[in-house]
Amino acid sequence: MKRRAPHSHTNRPARTARPAQATRAHDEATRALAEGGHAWSAGKIETAATAFAHAALLAPDMAQAHSNLGVALRKMGRVEAALASYRRALALTPDDPALHSNLGNALRALGRLAEAEEHLSRAVAARPEDQSFAYNLALVIRDRRRQSEARQRLAALCQANPANAEMIWDLALTDLYLKDYVRGFAGYEARWRLPRLQARDLPGERWQPGAATAGKRVLITAEQGFGDALQFARFLPLVARQSAELVVECQPELMELFAAIPGVARMVEKNAPLPAHDMWAPMMSLAWLLGVTWETLPAPRSYLTAPRKLASPLGRPPGTRLNVGLVWAGKTTPRDRSWPLEELLPLMEDPRVTWWSLQMGERAADLGTVGADRLVRNLAPRLRNFADTAAAMTELDMVVTIDSGPAHLAAALGRPTWILLRYVSDWRWLDEGDTCAWYPSVRLFRQPTPDDFTTPVTTMKAALDKVLAGIP
Incomplete structure (x- = not known):
């Protein structure tokens, strides 16, 4: 499948420009720029970066070569080098809003948030109709801990782009920052529409809010990282009390630990065949399904126990406290x-x-x-x-x-x-x-x-x- 150039939220190379002067070096630079664009579309990022760099060296006055090189370097994780390329491009075209947006995104990745906001604000001011620029700015405002302002901006973007799962997802995260767990966990379900996550289609009823679990065998499926699973495992005893039998799928590294949770009838290792079940739900959907709010969040002093002791106790070295x-x-x-x-x-x-x-x-x-x-x-x-x-x-x-x-x-x-x-x-x-x-x-x-x-x-x-x- 043909690789699409990234959305401006994650940076994108500019299209090949026509040569500003008919010189041999400039013609070769233009060809290198085009070759880099083809390599980028084919997913060959390092090849694209090499071609963009060649174009920039041949024609230092070609802003697009520097800009495209910055995008490729950012994709490769060379963010500091990407900054240098973006700044070279801006020296040639200081009013380019896409460049300001890409530079702002790179600065955000480095934690240089005040600078990032400055450049993203310039991009939005120059092109207020560009939703991607407005989105990037909202994210850096959230990073700067101005959550209410970020929420206002993200809510407007979601209203204008109701099918954009990324925007809905970030609005949900902002609601969670603001302790609005009702809206936040409902919006968190947008994660299944993100391209980086793959929704599962399992047999049985997908548990929805308000559905009765009494008398049913409920399967809770694994998703995301270890920390997420450990945090949301607190809800498993609640699900067990409301259902006839609770089956939990998890990563192999968590199997023994989660098997000791009260109410868990059976454990299944992730990617193993699943047992028969009446109803299922992903682990990170439990707060939403159980109607958890900031005020009703269950926070016991502890809810996990070590299933066994160390074979050799640590002890306490003499003289230590x-x-x-x-x-x-x-x-x-x-x-x-x-x-x-x-x-x-x-x-x-x-x-x-x-x-x-x-x-x-x-x-x-x-x-x-x-x-x-x-x-x-x-x-x-x-x-x-x-x-x-x-x-x-x-x-x-x-x-x-x-x-x-x-x-x-x-x-x-x-x-x-x-x-x-x-x-x-x-x-x-x-x-x-x-x-x-x-x-x-x-x-x-x-x-x-x-x-x-x-x-x-x-x-x-x-x-x-x-x-x-x-x-x-």
Whole structure:
């Protein structure tokens, strides 16, 4: 299938321009620009970037070559280089609204939100009828924590574009930020119309609001990430009490942990054949189906338990007062929530605290890179799944983490959980405050600005000192 150029929301290359002068170099640049466009349409992004770069080198005065190169570099994840290309193009065509919009999107991705808003505002002012420019601006306004203003803009866009699932989805997320769970969770269902998610068509009745589940075997299906599943698992006992039998599908890493949830009759591994059922619903639809509001949100101190203990208890090293777990990195998409490990080293200055790394994956190697492997005990080799991690967390006095699956796990277990949040945080943590309505045992430490990784750690260190001072 032919690859379409991206919508301006995610940047798009401009069409090939006619040569401004009939020179050999300019003609070759024009051909390279056209070749890049064909490669882009075929999904060959690196080939397109090479062609656009060749055109820009041959004809430095060709704004479209620089602009298209910026789009390709952004797609490849080279956002800083994309900025340079966009700025080259703007030096040649300073009033191009599409360039301002693309530059604004790239700046937003880097957390440079004030600059992003400036360029996106210029794009909207130059072309107010362009809905994609208005959409991009609404998103950066939301990132800047002006949720009410963002909602007003997104609501107008959704009214003008009722079939646009992306806009409806972002309006729903904004409603959730604003604690309007009735509208927010209803709008959250628009996720199934997003091209990046594939809706499932299963046998049996798809559970809809108001439908009776009494006397029925209900299947709850897996979707999205570990953190989402752990957060919404709180609703499973409620569903079990309202139905005859509850079957839960989940990722393999969660199977043992979720099997211990009260009321779950049967577990099914994701992608395995599903058992017979009368009714089904995705996990992330449960708040909507159960009519949850901000005021009625169930937030028990804990709702998950470790199904077993560690084979070898952690113990407490002599002379220490606290065992603290640590997670500093997670997925980088759709937004990086990680924290530089070197910025966390000040937390490790007190010898009365024993630090245990719960970090999994490639970023566990950060311990050796920054020398923290001499300061932190590494639990990762003992953790095969979330049941293992839960067993370890029950022996820890506290968990320090970024927004991640382990953060949700520690909080769901009722463990004291201190979460470091980037400036643009997820809807469930809101934009202000140091507590979380979903998890009573959580304390939040927020960036005051997008590039400040020091202040939250300084605040956390002071809080940790107070905890230590209260221990005999």
